[in-house]
Amino acid sequence: VPELPEVETVRRGLDAEVVGRKVISVDVTGMRTVRRYGPEALVAGLEGRVIDSTARRGKYLLLSLDGEDYLVIHLRMSGQLLLVHDPSLPLALHTHVRVGLDDGRELRFVDPRTFGEVFVSGGIGDNGLPVELGRVGVDPLVDDLTGKSLAAMLAGRRSFLKVALLDQHLIAGIGNIYGDEILFRAKVRPDRRSGTVTSREAGRIARETTTVLTEAVGAGGSTLNDARYTNLMGEWGSFQHQHAVYGREGKPCARCGRPIKRVRLGGRSSFYCEHCQV
DNA sequence: CGCATATCCTGACTGC
DNA sequence: TGCAGTCAGGATATGC
Secondary structure, eight states: OOOHHHHHHHHHHHHHHTTTOBEEEEEEOOTTTTTTTOHHHHHHHHTTOBEEEEEEETTEEEEEETTTEEEEEEOTTTOEEEEESOTTSOOOTTEEEEEEETTSOEEEEEOTTOOOEEEEOSOBOTTSSBGGGOSOOBOTTTSOOOHHHHHHHHTTOOSBHHHHHTOTTTBSSOOHHHHHHHHHHHTOOTTSBGGGOOHHHHHHHHHHHHHHHHHHHHTTOOOOSSSOOOOTTSOOOOGGGGOSSTTOBTSBOTTTOOBBEEEEETTEEEEEOTTTOO
């Protein structure tokens, strides 16, 4: 369940460990991971190239290659990037792509559910980002998410607020966990209709979005018991210990003690406190 | 255009 | 203890 904080944690690891390294080998064993352009395109686009910077947009990880193309990685539900110092170490089950570096280390993409993707971008769009990202929304930690801009996004929408918050074309990076945590702190119910959110509430949601995501990055993201998110080194995040509502159905609200409720919105579970959130 | 729903997939969990 | 069924969810395609 990697969302913005988990992807940002991986990006920081890559920034520290692989920037300046040249790719000397690419081994693709999982065809679904490279379904966009195929294995040959990945090998051709990656071999011999230098990773000279890292970036992130929403949940997309971007590695700039020789200042031209981007290596684009999306972890989706169960994708994991691991950096190993010894390429002869045993492969984790569901290892789909191995990228050998000129310092002898190896980057491995592991993904049991194969929803994740790895590809070299086919070009850069008007927004300076890989064309494949399409019209990706505002990134709360890269751009400035203001109450005013959020209010404009929500205005006139009839969808549930939680569904709008998870729409990557509006705000990029929020998933099911952080969506619930943000709305708890902003004191707004997830099942409110987007268009009914006041400018004052939009201000709180925008502020808490930045706060929650920043705190979560500081904690190295959230590693749930049933998810397999870790950083590049295989270490767990710790923000799961600060979850106020996500996955806490029936447990007492930290603020008022009443049981946390669970509802289904847009096909996914939402957790909230019906007393603290309006 | 907006909004709802189905789809992809494996592993963890539930109930018999 | 084993096994079938359910659920988890990010992005996208499709239907209305």
